[in-house]
Amino acid sequence: MSQVVLVPGSLRRVCQLTGEHDRTSGVPVPSRTLSEAGLVGTDLGSSVDLGDRLTFLFGDTWPDRALGDTIAWTNATEPGPDLTLTFAKRPDGRFKTFVLRSRFVPSGFGTTGVFEVPTGGFVSGNRLYIIYSQGHADPGPTMLSSVMCRADDPNDLTQLTVLYQVSRVSDGSFINAAPVVHRTRVGRPWMVYFFGSGDYRKSRVFLARVPLSDVDDPQKTSWRYWTAEGWNEHEQNATPLFVDEPPGVGELSAAFVAPLRRWLLTYQLDDPKGVWFRTASNPSGPYSAPRLLYHPEWPGVGVGSVLHRSWDAGGVLGTDLLYDRGRGEEGGGEYGPYLVSRFTRADGRNLARIAFALSTWNPYQAHLFTATLKLSDAPPAETALQPAFVADRPVPTPADGVSMLVSTFGPGNFELATPDGRGGLLLRSRDNARPDLPWLGVARVGLGPYGENDPVHYGAVSMIQSDLPNRPEDRRAWVGRLYVAARCGDRVAYLWREAAPPWTWHGPYPVIAVEPDDRRVAFANATSNVALIRSHHGARHQNWELMAPAADNGVHHFWRDNTAEFPLNDDWRTAPRFLETLGRVDAVTLIESELTQGVFALEVVARVGSRLWFAWRNPALQWTGPFPLDVGGQQVTDAAGVPSLIQSRYGSKRRNFELVSPHAGGGLLHLWRNNDADDPRDWRWGRAAVMDPVGRYRSVSLLQGAFGPDPGNLELVARADDGRVMHFWRESSNLLWHGPFHVL
Helix, strand or coil, rough: CCCEECCCCCCEEEEEECCCCCCCCCEECCCCHHHCCCCECCCEEEEECCCEEEEEECCEEECCCCCCEEEECCCCCCCCCCCEEEECCCCCCCCCCCCEEEECCCCCCCCCCCCCEEEEEEEEEEEEEEEEECCCCCCCCCEEEEEEEECCCCCCCEEEEEEEEEECCCCCCCCCEEEEEECCCCCCEEEEEEEEEECCCCHHHHHHEEHHHCCCCCCCCCCCEHHHHHHCHHHHHHCCCCCCCCCCCEEEEEEHHHHEEEEEEEEEEECCCEEEEECCCCCCCCCCEEEEEECCCCCCCCECCCCCCCCCHHHHHHCCCCCCCCCCCCCCCCCEEEEEEHCCCCCCCCCEEEEEEEEEECCCEEEEEEEEEEEECCCCCCCCCCCCCCCCCCCCCCCCEEEEEEECCCCCCCEEEEECCCCCCEEEEEECCCCCEEEECCEECCCCCHHCCCCCCCCEEEEECCCCCCCCCCCCCCCHHHHHHEEECCCEEEEEECCCCCCCCEEEEEEEECCCCCCEECCCCCCCCCCEEECCCCCCCEEEEEEEEECCCCEEEEEECCCCCCCCCCEEEEEEECHHHHHHHHEEEEEEEEEECCEEEEEEEEEEEEEEEEEEECCCCCEHHHHEEEECCEEECCCCCCCCCCEECCCCCCCEEEEEECCCCEEEEEEEEEEECCCHCEEEEEEEECCCCCCEEEEEEEECCCCCCCCCCCCEEEECCCEEEEEEEEECCCCEEEEEECCC
């Protein structure tokens, strides 16, 4: 018996329907929806042929804060890479969202928030009808009900009148509903067949029908539901069209494919994964066994080509550049396989080319695909999956670096991070609430996608604690997260820790800048150490600054734009390289100073060989320097390793700078700058001490805590040549250093 199968190799991605940049093909999207309509991204895209134009109904649309939905249309009669959509627009030129006018709710309006979306539409009497899902519970059912809507103004298809409720998730099966207008033969009445699913992605597929002439009836008198015994007037009696797979259907689509003389049903499942199709000679079945129409691991059309593969799979070097801004950690996924019947064509004897829209979650866009189906007596051929993804391995990196901060946990606990010679990072906290100030257990994190079998090795580390505010779209706390920047080979990566138990660490992930024109620039060509700080730049005064010496000359500078509004998340940007006149820089340390109240500047100390250099950037983003860092007119020439700079609470006017660096002759060199003078030319550096002169150290992290009399003790950790981490502290009362004490 003939069966409908997918012609091997016929699946093609035609174009990206929405968005500004098509990252798969590397060209602008024909519709340029950001430039033309202010639309960043959207999903779904069920289509309705109005005769003079083909409309697409899109779901939750970015950057609308209410996640409203929108509509677009095209005059295209063939699917092509230049297919262009025109969106409904407001007077200001931005996309227009649907408005549901309803007599069923006190406000007089239905809602179009998250998961309240158009799931399908049809035409009757030259008017557009749309099935709209309503209600969202979290936790609870994703979609609570559905309503029938009608667009009464042909000049504004976004204004919808709610006619009646179609289904409820509590006792119904048509929350997502795919309508098909069809009649069995000439002379018979036109019917609307509704292929439906109930609880989102937990449902089977059901069937209802109503005469096209009766779709306006709010009593639904003519609605009938398919059961095992035939058509029934009660929705609760509806039975699934097939039960040979676990329930898991959400979005779905259906059409009668005339060249094959078959009904075609498409839907997406999470398990087994992919977009599946079934066929039948009648809308009520019996339906064929499910067959794959799309799989996310098929070469050239799936993950890594159209859908973003989460950075969790790729570690330091990432996976692909398909992700939306700030969403590299989040993988894409296929859903919403909506058939576009206008583009169905006979493609030879017993062959039909079909088209369908498909959403990809990340990037958050809708795409257009085509495929060829055929009637065949032969068993369907299997399409091979692409080879399993193998994460690239960064260049082996000798362990070095240390970072310590005062956190908001406890009364200001210390948090310590350093690379482990075996791979990964070692983390330890000091409980400053207990009288004995104990260092707590050691955590080893950041091993990467291969874990202990092939852990990532880090050569530098710098840590901050985030003060970014919590976000309603993310249940996890943002305030108090720890972020770590680390170097692996010549690449810079980041990791972060959740701010609440069980204190889960995420990463490593690559630092990749996303520029305004959507270019992606990896933080590469780095050497030696990294320096990460919070700054007061940006509209919210909370951007981050990240630096590392370049492998050839100067210092690379990236900054994280923390001003992004939902749906765009924070992401990195590039700043100009600087200190190139110094040639190859061996180490860099960075702070943001406040020498005049409310005026913030970046201050950098760089080591080149054994010499120290100083530079600073003013609020206008202009760098001054480098200048030799001198003491008594002589440049410091006995530095080594990675220094650490802070602005302390010492000083009566402007707060002094404190700098500690490994000493070329052994031990740790402490320098300080007196910032109290009224004339900046009189801000002079002095030598304070050399601690532990017999020790050999490679890197330092310095801070000022809350212990001791005002202004507070200095605290530092230093990584020794043998990999041990030692703790030192200086009393604020007598300026005497104590240590070293072995802490890791």
